[in-house]
Amino acid sequence: xxxxxxxxAKFTQLIDSKNWFSVHDSVVVAVSAGVDSMALLNLMIxxxxxxRPNIIVAHVNHQLREQSREEEAYVRDFCKNHQLQLFVKKWxxxxxxxxxxxxxxRKFRYDFFAAVMKKTNAKFLITAHHGNDQxxxxxxxxxxxxxxxxxxxxxxxxxxxxGYLVRPxxxxxxxxxxxxAKHNHIKWYxxxxxxxxxxxxxxxxxxxxxxxxxxxxxxxxxxxxxSEQLSRMNRQNEYFFYQLMDKLKDDDENLELSRWQQLPxxxxxxxxxxxxxxxxxxxxxxxxxxxxIRLLINEKKPQGNVELSNNFYFIKSYKHxxxxxxxxxxxxxxxxxxxxxxxxxxxxTAQKHYFMITDQESDAVTDYNRKSIFYLSDDDFPLxxxxxxxxxxxxxKNGGHQTAKRxxxxxxxxxxxxxxxxxxxxxxxxxxxxxxxSESVSTVRKHTKKYVLIIK
Numbered sequence: 010x011x012x013x014x015x016x017x018a019k020f021t022q023l024i025d026s027k028n029w030f031s032v033h034d035s036v037v038v039a040v041s042a043g044v045d046s047m048a049l050l051n052l053m054i055x056x057x058x059x060x061r062p063n064i065i066v067a068h069v070n071h072q073l074r075e076q077s078r079e080e081e082a083y084v085r086d087f088c089k090n091h092q093l094q095l096f097v098k099k100w101x102x103x104x105x106x107x108x109x110x111x112x113x114x115r116k117f118r119y120d121f122f123a124a125v126m127k128k129t130n131a132k133f134l135i136t137a138h139h140g141n142d143q144x145x146x147x148x149x150x151x152x153x154x155x156x157x158x159x160x161x162x163x164x165x166x167x168x169x170x171x172g173y174l175v176r177p178x179x180x181x182x183x184x185x186x187x188x189x190a191k192h193n194h195i196k197w198y199x200x201x202x203x204x205x206x207x208x209x210x211x212x213x214x215x216x217x218x219x220x221x222x223x224x225x226x227x228x229x230x231x232x233x234x235x236s237e238q239l240s241r242m243n244r245q246n247e248y249f250f251y252q253l254m255d256k257l258k259d260d261d262e263n264l265e266l267s268r269w270q271q272l273p274x275x276x277x278x279x280x281x282x283x284x285x286x287x288x289x290x291x292x293x294x295x296x297x298x299x300x301x302i303r304l305l306i307n308e309k310k311p312q313g314n315v316e317l318s319n320n321f322y323f324i325k326s327y328k329h330x331x332x333x334x335x336x337x338x339x340x341x342x343x344x345x346x347x348x349x350x351x352x353x354x355x356x357x358t359a360q361k362h363y364f365m366i367t368d369q370e371s372d373a374v375t376d377y378n379r380k381s382i383f384y385l386s387d388d389d390f391p392l393x394x395x396x397x398x399x400x401x402x403x404x405x406k407n408g409g410h411q412t413a414k415r416x417x418x419x420x421x422x423x424x425x426x427x428x429x430x431x432x433x434x435x436x437x438x439x440x441x442x443x444x445x446x447s448e449s450v451s452t453v454r455k456h457t458k459k460y461v462l463i464i465k
Contacts, residue, residue, distance in 0.1 A: 016181065016189045020052045025060045029166055029175045035063040035131040036175075039122055042068070042080035044197040045137035047087075048186040049178060051195055053135065054091060062133075067125045069118045070099045073110075073202075080198050096125045111208075123170035132172030138163055141183040144232040145213045152213075156282070158246070159291050161239035182229045250283040263329040266305065277302065288321050288332050305330060312424045326423040333425060350392040350433070352460075358394075359429040362445050364464045366392060366433075377465040381448040384457040389435035394444070397430035401440050404449035413443055420446065433462070 030036055038053055040046040053064055066088050070081045081097060088095040098121045106113045122134050147162045166175050178186065190197060206212050221228045257268045257280065264284075269277060281301050285293050297315070301323050304313045315323040321334050350356065355365045362378070399414035417427050433442045442448040445464055 016185055017052060017055065020177065020181070021056055021060065023177060023180070024056060027165075027177075029173070029177070030062050030133045032058070032060060032062055034133060035065055035129055036133040036135050037065045037067050037122060037125050037129065037131045038135045039118075039137070040066050040068050040084055041137075041200075042084050042198045043137075043200055044187055044190050044195075045139055045178070045183070047195050047197045048190045049135065049137040050087075051190075051193060054093070064093055065125065065129050065131060066093050066095045067122050068095065068097045069121055070097065071114055071118075072100055072102050073105075073114070074200075076198060083196065083198070094129070096121075096128075119169075126170050126172055134169055134172065134174045136174065136176050137178055138176040139178040139181050139183055139186055140229045140233050141214070141218065143179050143236055144218060144229045145210055147232050147236055148213050148217060149210060156291075156295070157239065158243045158282070160236075161243055162236040164240070180230075180233060246279070247283070250279060253280065254283065259329075264331055266325070266328050266330055269305065269330070277305075284332060285317070285323075288334075289317060289319075292318060311421075314424055322425075324423070324425055326425070327421050347393065347395040350394060356394070358431050358444050360426065360431075360445060362464055364433075364444055364462065367461050367463065368458060377463050379445070379448070379462075379464040381442065381451075381462045383441055383449075383451040383460045383462065384453050385435065385451075385460050386454070386457050389437060389439070391436055392433060392441070393436070394431050394433055397427070397432045397443055401432045401434075401443065403440055403443060403447050404451075406450050411447075416443060416447055422446070 036053075038046075038050055040050050050064075050066065053061070066084070068081060068084045070077050085095060085097070087093075100114065100117050126132070126134060143162050147160055150160045150162070163176060163179060165177070165179050166173055168174075189195075202208075203211060204215060206215065218228070225231065253276070254264075257264050259265050269280060272280065278298060281298050285298070285301075297317070301315050304310065304315060304323075304325050307313075310325075311327050313325045317323060317332070319334070321332055323332050324330065348356075350366055353365065353367045353369060355363045357363055397413050399412060401413040402410040403413070403416065405411055413430070413432070416422075417430075422430075430446065431444045432440055433444055434440050440449055441451075442462060448462065
């Protein structure tokens with residue numbers, strides 16, 4: 010059996026064993042007219058009836074090279090000759106960015122693939138990423154520096170749009186795909202931009218990987234095996250950390266700091282990584298984990314937070330820790346919600362409590378959390394609510410004062426709640442209450458009238 014037939018047989022066996030899709034499914038095959046995608050398309054259409062799905066082809070003309078028009082024409086002719094449904098989209102030149110061309114092109118391409126999947130009710134996108142792509146990705150991550158769990162490279166299958174992205178060629182080398190294409194007289198087009206050495210991946214592809222191949226001709230296969238071992242290790246770790254996270258939670262599903270502190274250092278580190286991945290994916294580094302661990306082990310700082318990204322914060326609050334997202338709406342309330350209080354009207358605080366200042370009989374209101382009396386003059390109005398500042402001072406019974414900062418510390422108020430706290434004050438900036446936490450003591454004075462603050 011020729012190597013070409015060996016490759017086709019191996020591909021068929023792979024498709025048959027992986028059960029990524031069935032003969033009843035529709036799949037979208039991304040085809041660029043390069044050797045990789047043309048080999049993939051031929052392998053797909055030559056699958057036996059027992060495992061060949063309905064094949065739909067999607068091609069993007071990026072209009073970045075003169076050759077792009079010829080490539081599009083070739084893909085159109087190929088699909089017509091093989092009676093394949095084809096979708097083509099051009100990337101308008103006027104929207105090409107001056108910088109970040111590669112990322113912008115990729116986004117346009119995958120947005121189009123997702124649209125084709127939706128239009129054709131296909132649940133699978135098939136791309137021609139192969140073993141060399143895998144090896145390049147692993148080497149790039151090693152050189153740039155990355156968590157070991159992120160070095161595992163390209164996944165053979167992952168969720169995409171409303172279905173899955175499948176890469177069935179990861180166990181095949183570029184050279185073997187090229188040999189397969191030549192043996193089967195498959196025409197393809199070379200993209201000269203793949204040889205431009207100002208691109209990092211191209212330097213890996215055209216310089217470093219060939220040098221490694223000279224040392225060991227099986228280097229691509231070995232890196233693929235290494236990547237698969239790392240992926241397996243990651244899955245094993247995820248299984249155990251999932252169970253461990255449950256053991257760290259109290260009855261209210263809060264992560265307990267004391268339980269985390271009892272773990273060995275390496276496992277403590279792993280817990281933080283596992284927690285961050287849930288919210289940030291791969292978008293964090295070792296320095297961020299170190300900063301969080303320093304916060305957690307700092308006994309002099311019972312509360313604190315570390316800003317992550319996309320409005321996510323890691324929060325330490327006395328005996329617990331968590332990751333929370335502050336919505337943009339919440340942030341605007343925290344920073345900008347200053348308003349004048351109208352008498353005898355209910356208002357909603359940022360923490361979802363209702364309050365009212367009234368000069369009328371309040372005994373009828375029985376469902377409340379707090380009720381306080383103030384004696385105010387006309388000069389004290391209008392009353393204002395603003396975001397609480399650490400220096401805001403509550404008046405105590407003995408005539409002394411307590412700052413909001415000290416109040417929060419003594420009451421062990423979580424930092425997220427502190428950020429949302431609001432202060433009720435007079436027109437003269439005298440603090441009447443940190444709403445929901447404490448109220449100033451008020452005494453009868455000349456030319457004053459009784460007012461009642463009700464919070465529920």
